[in-house]
Amino acid sequence: MTVRFVDLGERDPQALKKLLDQFCGGENCGFAWARRLLRGDGYLYASNGHIVVRVPDHPAILAEELTEIPPNIHANLKRYFSIPYDPSCPFPFPKLPKIQPCPVCKGMKRLQYEVCPDCDGEGECGDEECTRCKGWGRINQRPAKVGDHLCDYCDGYGEDPACKTAIGGITYANRYLRLIKKSPGVKLFPTGPETPMVCLFEGGELLLMPMR
Numbered sequence: 001m002t003v004r005f006v007d008l009g010e011r012d013p014q015a016l017k018k019l020l021d022q023f024c025g026g027e028n029c030g031f032a033w034a035r036r037l038l039r040g041d042g043y044l045y046a047s048n049g050h051i052v053v054r055v056p057d058h059p060a061i062l063a064e065e066l067t068e069i070p071p072n073i074h075a076n077l078k079r080y081f082s083i084p085y086d087p088s089c090p091f092p093f094p095k096l097p098k099i100q101p102c103p104v105c106k107g108m109k110r111l112q113y114e115v116c117p118d119c120d121g122e123g124e125c126g127d128e129e130c131t132r133c134k135g136w137g138r139i140n141q142r143p144a145k146v147g148d149h150l151c152d153y154c155d156g157y158g159e160d161p162a163c164k165t166a167i168g169g170i171t172y173a174n175r176y177l178r179l180i181k182k183s184p185g186v187k188l189f190p191t192g193p194e195t196p197m198v199c200l201f202e203g204g205e206l207l208l209m210p211m212r
């Protein structure tokens, strides 16, 4: 497999960082490595665990070395970016349905809540489910555009994570497809129900995991 990047000439590091940042894990992401940009093998990487983007390295962008992340993650990155696909047969970008707002944040992307004082946010008192918060560990939760917390149900996308669209008979989350659609000149190559779809765009490439 040969991936040919479109030569964009002099790249603006600020625009490049902005592009990469939108694919990083948000403040709720449990993986420390996914909340930062990564560098290695001649590329810059960003990932939230479902989607990973890589572009040719740029020295003006701060990033953590790939050798600093867990070795299995590094190995998976290498493996996924060498998945074979047929570059002569891109799938057209599907028409995406209207956004279904996230049922938890109602599309506002953020939440306001207080940590339950009875269970200190644990959701349990002793071995029993906390009766005050019913196991949620939170009280007075409500959607709020400027809430203290990024919605952890939709990861701040504001779109119902269950909504999906099929490409070549394989389904992908609409919230990620919408993000990918913004990449210039994007071409889609689904590789199977258990392996990521390869998405080439001007200046880089993306991998998107299918939904189960």
Ligand SMILES: [Zn+2]
Pocket (backbone or CB within 6 Å): 102, 103, 104, 105, 106, 107, 109, 110, 151, 152, 153, 154, 155, 156, 157, 158, 159
């Ligand atoms: Zn939400």
Ligand SMILES: [Zn+2]
Pocket (backbone or CB within 6 Å): 116, 117, 118, 119, 120, 121, 122, 123, 124, 130, 131, 132, 133, 134, 135, 136, 137, 138
């Ligand atoms: Zn509680």
